[in-house]
Amino acid sequence: MGYHYGLVTAMDAPTIMTFTLSDTAYGTDTPAAKQAMYDDLRPQLQGLLHGETDLVANAANFSSLVYHTMPGLNWAGFYFLRGDELVLGPFQGKPACIRIKKGRGVCGTTVVEGKAIVVPDVHAFPGHIACDVNSRSELVVPVRGKDGAVMGVFDLDSPQPNRFDQTDANGIAALVRLLEATLA
Ligand code: SME
Numbered sequence: 001m002g003y004h005y006g007l008v009t010a011m012d013a014p015t016i017m018t019f020t021l022s023d024t025a026y027g028t029d030t031p032a033a034k035q036a037m038y039d040d041l042r043p044q045l046q047g048l049l050h051g052e053t054d055l056v057a058n059a060a061n062f063s064s065l066v067y068h069t070m071p072g073l074n075w076a077g078f079y080f081l082r083g084d085e086l087v088l089g090p091f092q093g094k095p096a097c098i099r100i101k102k103g104r105g106v107c108g109t110t111v112v113e114g115k116a117i118v119v120p121d122v123h124a125f126p127g128h129i130a131c132d133v134n135s136r137s138e139l140v141v142p143v144r145g146k147d148g149a150v151m152g153v154f155d156l157d158s159p160q161p162n163r164f165d166q167t168d169a170n171g172i173a174a175l176v177r178l179l180e181a182t183l184a
Contacts, residue, residue, distance in 0.1 A: 028071055031167045038171030041069060045178050053184045060090035062179055066156070066172075067092035074134055074159050078143070079107050080152035086111065089152065096131040105129035107153050110140040114150055116169040120162040132157065139164035141172045146183055 024040065027033030048061045059078045067076040077091020079100060086100040086107055100108050105127055110117050119138040122128045128138075135157040145151040154176055156164065 026071055034167045034171065038174065041175060045175055049178060049182050053182050056090060058179055058182050063090050063092045072158050072160050072163050073156060074132055075157035078152055078154055081111065086153065094132050097129055100129060106138050106140045107155055110142050110153050111150050114142055116141045116173055118164050118169055134159045136161045137163040139168055139172060141169065141176050143176055144180055
């Protein structure tokens with residue numbers, strides 16, 4: 001368990017970044033097991049974001065960290081608002097829908113409502129946009145800019161029904177706050 005993050009430079013040698021993800025197998029069966037994972041994820045994300053303000057780079061590493069740490073995911077990534085449309089950003093998983101109108105699907109609804117949405121069964125969510133037929137449950141958390149306005153969303157999909165709960169919504173929201181803090 002644990003992680004290592006460092007920058008190694010030497011004269012006449014390439015710059016090498018090393019980052020080893022935690023190899024802990026996290027449980028999803030109890031709120032306490034989930035909480036332990038989020039307690040580990042926050043300092044790992046802080047290490048990855050430290051000293052960097054580029055949104056694409058930070059959103060890409062954010063997606064990778066979450067996707068490779070959380071069990072039971074088939075997609076994790078960002079959509080960012082461009083006018084009244086969400087446009088696909090950095091993600092992990094299969095190729096996904098590129099543009100989603102504000103108010104459409106779970107992602108577009110999250111923008112309008114301005115709060116996280118947990119969908120236990122995507123088939124029961126009116127207007128759910130199925131990017132991957134294997135997705136059965138979903139969690140979408142808004143991302144806010146410096147002015148406090150919603151500027152995008154972080155979307156998590158799972159092939160398991162009822163994969164996400166309020167502990168996940170709170171845990172992911174706390175990670176999103178760390179990303180928001182890097183915005184210039
Ligand atoms: N299911 C989302 C669309 C994005 S994909 O899941 C990656 C929605 O209904 O907004």
